Amino acid sequence: MMKENTGGGNNWARICDTCRSAASTVYCRADSAYLCSGCDSRIHAANRLASRHERVWVCEACERAPAAFICKADAASLCTACDADIHSANPLARRHHRVPILPISGTSHAPPATKLEDRFLAQEDGDETIDEEDEDEAASWLLLNPVKNNNNQNNGFLFGGEVDEYLDFVEYNSCPEQNQFSDQYNHHQHQQNYGVPQKSYGGDSVVPVQCGEAKGQVQHQKHQDFQLGLDFEPSKAAYSYHSSISHRVSVSSMDVGVVPESSLSDISISHPRPPKGTIDLFSGPPLQMPPQLAPLDREARVLRYREKKKTRKFEKTIRYASRKAYAETRPRIKGRFAKRTDIEVEVDQMFSTTLMAETGYGIVPSF
DNA sequence: CTATGACTCGTGCCCACATCTTGTC
């Protein structure tokens, strides 16, 4: 079902700046315009110069800001605000492997709902794939929640029109340091040279397991995190603003994708009130914010995004590479784990010792 | 157009056990 964007836009997907009828799927930096897939294809196929315009996907969560990161675990492209919101919910979510989005160039176009795995690979290959079949899915996400938003076409940006104004407003207010570094991020975003935090685990590309690291390295990591406006430090309560927005909806995006979703009440229990120094949108006096994008809208968008995620197919996310390693070496009977015999244990122990000596791979068991 | 059987596809369960989390002292 195609949702309408009546009266110059709604509060969900930002409509195309060109045709004013379809939902935008990409943001063209050169044109400073949000474009639907059709207009994007048409405009940027017009000539060689236009085809070189760098574009980025629109955030799949809020659908109102250019995506800045792709989260592999969530299989989603997210703007900085939504990325921070979603991945600040809990330590597991913070471990999600996200990479900065490389701009699209050329005339090939794939809508935001294209399988993230493909996009992930395409990004790493510097290539983009065409998947027109996902148009319908993208279009289906034009929500039926028209709220007066006529003045929201182009004024909803901070730092170069990149991020949802409200969330950034909150973020900026609640954490000046992040504000500062977010500006840095914006300044450097065209370089596509971010140090997205990734803690490797024995070279495994799965979700990393945090382990002890040299202090200097941690410091360096933290600095990189700050430059991104992200905070992966487990000891911190959360992102500076996340509690203010998501004390009802914040739940690990990974959890949503893997385990049955809890009710809102459950979520609210698991995410207490924001810590001191943060702004509580639900109890405090209203902040000065653009009226067209209330916090509940953001909340609902995030909820909708999570509902969408539930319909996706996820590749299995390995949270503990060591367990995977054990499982792969474990004897099976018809696919089921079987008890090891004493001989197998001895052989495995010998193998483990050898492997550790040769590779230093520290995940082999010591029986 | 409906009913039936064969086939394909997707999903969830099972197993053992190292690792992780939580609670207690």
Place this chain on the structure above:
DNA sequence: TGGACAAGATGTGGGCACGAGTCAT
């Protein structure tokens, strides 16, 4: 307050069972 310890919970992969969907008859 922090460390040590114990107990319980968690997560891991391959094969299988089962239900839903598709197709031919």
